[in-house]
């Protein structure tokens with residue numbers, strides 16, 4: 001388990017990350033979201049040790065992270081970190097060797113990763129001759145080469161087309177072991193919703209929400225969609241006690257249940273007109289995000 005504990009970073013008198021604590025659980029994909037400048041990159045850089053915290057620390061199974069443990073992490077930095085003028089395969093072998101692999105081990109592993117990313121034919125090409133999407137695939141291979149104990153990925157999917165995203169997601173799903181915590185930042189909320197098990201939301205350098213997606217979706221008021229047979233006006237629900245109509249359009253309404261149970265709400269709604277649909281609405285991540293950061 002990777003724990004971020006009261007992590008704080010200031011530049012001069014400006015605090016850009018303010019006592020942020022959360023956990024990245026093993027074997028789960030944790031999405032890290034927040035508006036531009038919220039502090040995601042700052043947090044990730046402190047986790048992998050390329051930036052020192054002003055206060056707080058990062059823990060591994062409860063104890064402060066050692067340099068050795070940090071070195072075993074896989075990191076995909078926002079600014080990327082490959083050498084444009086070097087051949088793809090040589091570069092991956094080099095990163096593997098930096099992590100203590102032999103040349104042969106690193107070559108085998110690199111070739112297997114490149115094959116799974118559809119890049120075998122490009123292994124002897126210079127990185128700079130690859131499209132940006134393919135360069136990003138090589139970058140993810142570089143973060144995985146040494147079979148890391150944890151993965152910290154800063155915007156791994158930005159700028160990728162849907163096919164490249166799917167290839168990368170498939171690779172990640174194969175590579176993430178039950179012991180491995182994975183933290184990835186993204187501005188693509190639809191993608192985060194599809195991929196992540198847990199979610200951490202930052203706003204202005206502070207933690208505003210953290211937990212499993214289900215927890216976050218159910219921690220708010222319960223929302224139901226009520227649909228009447230054609231002709232009935234769902235606006236009539238506004239007169240019922242204990243319900244709050246969030247939106248009404250013709251015969252359909254979205255309601256929050258403030259002080260009634262779902263079965264009571266259904267009985268009350270049926271008394272107005274025959275109900276053809278009564279369904280719990282799971283709030284999309286985009287809505288949770290908007291509410292958490294507004």
Ligand SMILES: Nc1ncnc2c1ncn2[C@@H]1O[C@H](COP(=O)(O)OP(=O)(O)OP(=O)(O)O)[C@@H](O)[C@H]1O
Pocket residue numbers: 011016034035036037038039040041042043
């Ligand atoms: N070297 C620095 N000196 C001063 N301020 C900095 C420095 N590096 C980052 N910041 C500030 O820290 C804040 C957090 O930046 P950070 O890059 O961590 O945000 P982010 O959530 O990753 O944003 P984005 O989604 O745009 O990448 C921003 O206000 C940024 O301007």
